[in-house]
Amino acid sequence: MAVIEDVRSLGEGLERSYQVYVRGALRFRVGQIVYVAFSLDETVMGFAFPKEERAALVASEPHKFQMPSASEMRFNWVHADLAALDPTEARELVVDAWRMVVPKKLSRAYDLTHPNGPG
Numbered sequence: 001m002a003v004i005e006d007v008r009s010l011g012e013g014l015e016r017s018y019q020v021y022v023r024g025a026l027r028f029r030v031g032q033i034v035y036v037a038f039s040l041d042e043t044v045m046g047f048a049f050p051k052e053e054r055a056a057l058v059a060s061e062p063h064k065f066q067m068p069s070a071s072e073m074r075f076n077w078v079h080a081d082l083a084a085l086d087p088t089e090a091r092e093l094v095v096d097a098w099r100m101v102v103p104k105k106l107s108r109a110y111d112l113t114h115p116n117g118p119g
Contacts, residue, residue: 002082002090004042010091010118011036014098015106028094035097042082045090048097049078076100091118 004026011017011028017035020027028036035048046068049057057078058065064084068077080093095118099107 002045002085002087004038004082006087007036007045007090007094010094011098014095014102015110016102017098028098030098030101033101035101036094038082045080045082045085045093046072046077047080047093048076048100050100051076054078088118094118 008019008026012019014028016030017028018030020029022037023040025040026038026042027034037046038044039046054065054067054077058067061084064080066079066081067073068075068079080090082090085093095110099110
């Protein structure tokens with residue numbers, strides 16, 4: 001079972017990433033782009049994910065992943081039930097979401113310094 005603390009230091013440590021609270025909920029941003037957001041009750045993690053692949057992700061593990069709300073369907077976004085994720089999987093989702101919003105050179109630099117992933 002993953003919790004916010006499993007990913008907080010990772011999100012703070014990724015280059016150009018910073019945390020903010022919006023209406024009491026934790027979000028991670030690069031610039032003004034939100035790439036990870038948590039629900040107020042900290043049970044759901046929304047994260048950047050390619051639109052064209054999200055239906056397949058949700059269909060593959062519906063107990064873990066859900067489509068975003070109707071108002072969020074226009075964004076590259078998916079929701080995950082934190083209780084259904086293990087901490088390593090949650091960290092991998094955060095890094096993959098971060099990769100979507102940073103230049104490729106930052107993503108490559110991360111890979112060089114973390115050859116085994118976020119662990």
